[in-house]
Amino acid sequence: MTRPVRVLLAKPTHDCHDRGVRYVARKFRDAGFEVIFTNFLLPAEIVNTAVQEDVQVVGVSSSSGGHMPVFEDLIAGLKDQGLDDVMLLGGGVIPNEDADTLRQWGVKAIFGPGTTAEDAIDMIRAWADGQDG
Numbered sequence: 225m226t227r228p229v230r231v232l233l234a235k236p237t238h239d240c241h242d243r244g245v246r247y248v249a250r251k252f253r254d255a256g257f258e259v260i261f262t263n264f265l266l267p268a269e270i271v272n273t274a275v276q277e278d279v280q281v282v283g284v285s286s287s288s289g290g291h292m293p294v295f296e297d298l299i300a301g302l303k304d305q306g307l308d309d310v311m312l313l314g315g316g317v318i319p320n321e322d323a324d325t326l327r328q329w330g331v332k333a334i335f336g337p338g339t340t341a342e343d344a345i346d347m348i349r350a351w352a353d354g355q356d357g
Contacts, residue, residue, distance in 0.1 A: 229352045230258045231281040234270045236294045241287035244316065248283070251341035257281075257348070267294050271301035280310060280355070281348055287316040292325070299329055311351050313344065 233249050235242050242263060249261045260277045262270065274282050284291070284298065295314065302310055314326055315335040323334040332351070335344050 226352075228256055228258045229281060229348055230260070230277060230279040231283060231348070232260045232262065232270070232274050232277060232279040233283045233285065234262045234265055234273070235285050236265060236267065236270065236291075236298075241316070242285070244287070245283075245285035248285075248315065248335075248341050248344065252345065252348075255345045255349075257345075267297035268301055270298055271305055271307070274302065274307060274310060275305055280352065281313065282310055283313040283315060283344075285316045286314065286318060291316075291318055292322060295326055295329065295331065299331075309355075311348065313347075315339075315344075 231252055233245055235245055249259045252259045260273065260279065262273055265273065270282065284294065286294065291314070299312065302308065302312065312331050313333055313335065314331050318334050318336060326334060333347060
């Protein structure tokens with residue numbers, strides 16, 4: 225039997241616009257994922273939580289700007305910890321040009337306003353199925 229996908233959802237720094245990510249956390253849980261939710265962490269703390277919780281997916285929600293240095297530090301930290309195989313997702317209000325850059329840096333997808341939790345669930349399931357085989 226395959227273990228449930230473990231997902232860390234994080235709101236970095238003091239971005240307190242968390243209604244969307246809390247909704248996503250609930251939808252992920254209902255889809256059978258094990259969800260760890262954190263609020264107000266620095267990128268290094270998100271990396272440490274990812275290591276401690278042995279997650280397969282890290283999703284970062286940003287709705288108040290400042291996301292580029294957060295992702296830059298997060299990507300470097302995951303790499304330093306040997307977590308290159310962790311799927312990294314972004315969500316919230318991220319401009320298209322920033323989303324393009326983030327994808328170039330290795331962020332698998334950016335889920336902005338108007339996308340559904342089901343879009344992310346389907347992507348994670350397809351990715352996880354590919355990891356098992």
